[in-house]
Amino acid sequence: MTKPYYGQLEEEKVFKDPVHRYIHVRDELIWALIGTKEFQRLRRVRQLGTTYMTFHGAEHTRFNHSLGVYEITKRILDVFHGRPHWNEHERLLTLSAALLHDVGHGPFSHSFEKVFDTDHEEWTRQIILGDTEVNEVLTNVSPDFPQAVADVIEKTYSNKLVTSIISSQIDADRMDYLQRDAYYTGVSYGHFDMERILRVMRPMEDQVAIKQSGMHAVEDYIMSRYQMYWQVYFHPVTRSGEVILSKIFMRAKELYEQGYEFKHKPHHFYSFFDGKGSLDDYLRLDEAITLYYFQIWQEEEDRILRDLCVRFCNRKLFKYVEFNPNLRMNDWPLLQDLFRQADLNPDYYLVVDSSSDLPYDFYRPGEEEERLPIHLIMPNGKLRELSRESDVVEAISGKKRTDHKLYFPLDYLEDEREHKEVKKKIRDLLNV
Template structure:
């Protein structure tokens, strides 16, 4: 397998990792491909910069960070846990090429505005990642084939969680992996929050391979525990922020309206988004997909500000000029109020199919392994001095309190105008009735004025 070193190490400056060290020709060549460079034009946190103005970092920076953490893992393993005999469960550094390439390329299939785009056009970024790796027409595939004819499929199998070495898979995808550790640190840095900070150096120091994957030495348990809590806090305070979710609703409904206008033959030719047509028609191929990024969509949204359809132009304005929908939380017990709230929104002149939405965001901070579940998680194992393994939540009361408990909320989104006062010249009786339902239904919560 050809994985030659560069004559001189190349470094990328990074505010979280200080330097990202590139030591192999293949890694540098992959970074320089058009498919990877496209990630510079896709924001890591989607619309979160509407809440945290510094959050304009990219999938490109994150992917380099995941690569760097994976590289440090390999260095730690080869220095401290090198294999001595076949099957001893220690680290075989022949796995380094597939680890580094999988780490670097794990997000290469993310599309414009990532998850929101996926929901409206039914794309799958992991499937597209595998296609970019294995399609013989991509630059990435040509470079990977230079390592070995089967190498693209090997890297793709890591992304697909089918690679035969569980150590490699868990380094890239598990409840504590290079991907999660990097996005927590980068996202905390760029959002200006402290919730996602944890001791990366210590975790890497106490991480070790064993026959069934990755474990952590007992004297480093508190660093791992801190990571789990940090992840929990970032989801609650950053990723599930109600205003970010409100902007995602606007983006979703903006694309939904554009799709409807196209499918119903109402899109005027001068405004037709040519690069989106294959997605409206569900005929897109990999080349079509790779032409899109956040900037392309924003350009179309700017054109649509002047579109004669009032819903499309209004949502373009709401998205570009940060006019988020308002929200209140609801539960199974208060969900019966929502149809009446939608009726009042309609009575005020807003189409409820576009101007209302239900959004739920829940995360499992940590989960014990359950082979019977639909998507079993790889649990975090703590290795004792005698070599025995203990699952993290059995040792940590703090993690046990979070284990198996989904956290988050359900929100009902509506136009902020529905909170207009009597002093406005709007339909005040409708607005008063709407607010009456919010108050008496117990839907108002502490986040209402966020």
């Protein structure tokens, strides 16, 4: 790469932040990236999808989080400055990748991706390398700089140390979202001593490592992560919101394919219904647009789409029961048939959701194709994998918990003005 075009700002820019107190921007490049329309779009994409239906404070955005990841990365690089294995020429590359790592997220990311078979990581790549303001800013550094940023985010960059700062088992991304999500949801699980961890981080040849004296701070971080997944990210009420959200997208797509005449035509989604969404189409989508359609689809003629949108907009969520696939699958055909008799389409109103289907990121000590495990630097200078030293981490590492929930509209099943006998059979079968 050639010498960077950008220099330092005449005056440092500061964002007030509830998690890190302040986010400092000194580089013209970072300030220019923040000002691009693609990055500003992240203000209109929530960090936690439907979690606000469970924890009403969870209204924070990908914009907040991305700035936080940048700030933590900047602090890590301050610790690394002048140490062996760290190349100061890769500083701007690392900061740019930290800032842009989530720029490809769409509205209600994971539900949207599942229904329309898209991938936010591929959109991130297109935003960085395509005809965008982000690409224009990065290209001003050097012609090959956008590709280098994309490579870091895709974990294919030649210097694995740079990649590990953004994406490893103890990286800037996780350290921000655990604290930020805990702050905005109001829970205590996500708190850990980040300042201590930053002080004991050291650059090694191809990864970030932790001084052995900081092991207990890292144990706290691992436990925080574990608790946040099961108490916040996998919360069954949040998952109910996700189920309804996915079914709205599915119903709208199905109606479009059937030639249904929408009273309020979903112009923003047409190309995605056809599987041909362009980058421009994608960048026009955000959660404000999506919620606009959900709001007006409450007036649609189609009963299913209308009902699902009413439920989502007014938080009339599905109820759930624990679901053991080994025991329940014998009842499944009967349940589906009873739902049809009750005039409920089981494709939309009888849904099994498994936590194992969600992007759960438990600590794995070095499984193939997984992020690098956490290594401790022992007093003799040798590296030792964390779970071999920590009884706490060893106890939970690699142990994947799963649970299954069956979601359904209990309010409809309790309304006995129609299909009284059938609904009673369903309730008895579900034990509700």
